[in-house]
Amino acid sequence: RRILLINGPNLNLLGKREPHIYGSTTLPDVEEQARAQTRGLGFELETFQSNHEGAIVDRIQEAAGWGPNVASGDSRHGEKVSAIIINAGALTHTSVAVRDALAGVDIPFVEVHVSNVYARESFRAHSYLSDKAVAVICGMGVFGYTAAIEFAARHMKLKE
Ligand code: DQA
Numbered sequence: 001r002r003i004l005l006i007n008g009p010n011l012n013l014l015g016k017r018e019p020h021i022y023g024s025t026t027l028p029d030v031e032e033q034a035r036a037q038t039r040g041l042g043f044e045l046e047t048f049q050s051n052h053e054g055a056i057v058d059r060i061q062e063a064a065g066w067g068p069n070v071a072s073g074d075s076r077h078g079e080k081v082s083a084i085i086i087n088a089g090a091l092t093h094t095s096v097a098v099r100d101a102l103a104g105v106d107i108p109f110v111e112v113h114v115s116n117v118y119a120r121e122s123f124r125a126h127s128y129l130s131d132k133a134v135a136v137i138c139g140m141g142v143f144g145y146t147a148a149i150e151f152a153a154r155h156m157k158l159k160e
Contacts, residue, residue, distance in 0.1 A: 008089035
């Protein structure tokens with residue numbers, strides 16, 4: 001049983017970038033805390049951060065056991081993820097490709113934003129992911145990741 005935590009563009013700078021908005025906790029701190037928490041709930045945690053849209057699409061496909069050569073007959077190689085927690089950063093507001101990948105793998109996911117996206121620029125109020133998400137969390141700071149993992153492990157109906 002596995003949970004995959006994905007962080008998109010600029011979230012490698014968490015704790016350093018705009019601390020008045022995103023706080024001072026770094027991504028390694030978030031991931032370390034999340035790993036301990038996830039283990040305590042009986043799951044393994046995989047973490048992935050990328051600034052590149054295509055790399056995130058690849059990682060989501062791999063979570064369903066689909067490698068990049070799936071079209072040429074390369075079958076599922078075995079990785080099975082029960083749930084995805086994703087903070088897609090700015091790709092939330094722009095990426096049909098990340099949306100399609102999440103819908104395509106059919107793995108339930110929780111969308112997380114550290115900041116309250118509704119209290120900021122109006123372009124942040126639209127998400128390409130939210131209507132496909134099981135749940136959406138924003139404005140809780142990095143505690144949003146903790147809440148998402150707790151919810152995924154205890155309250156979501158997971159296939160694997
Ligand atoms: C964010 C909100 C996005 O609008 C922004 O582009 C980010 C971070 C958040 O966690 O609050 O990069 O997803």
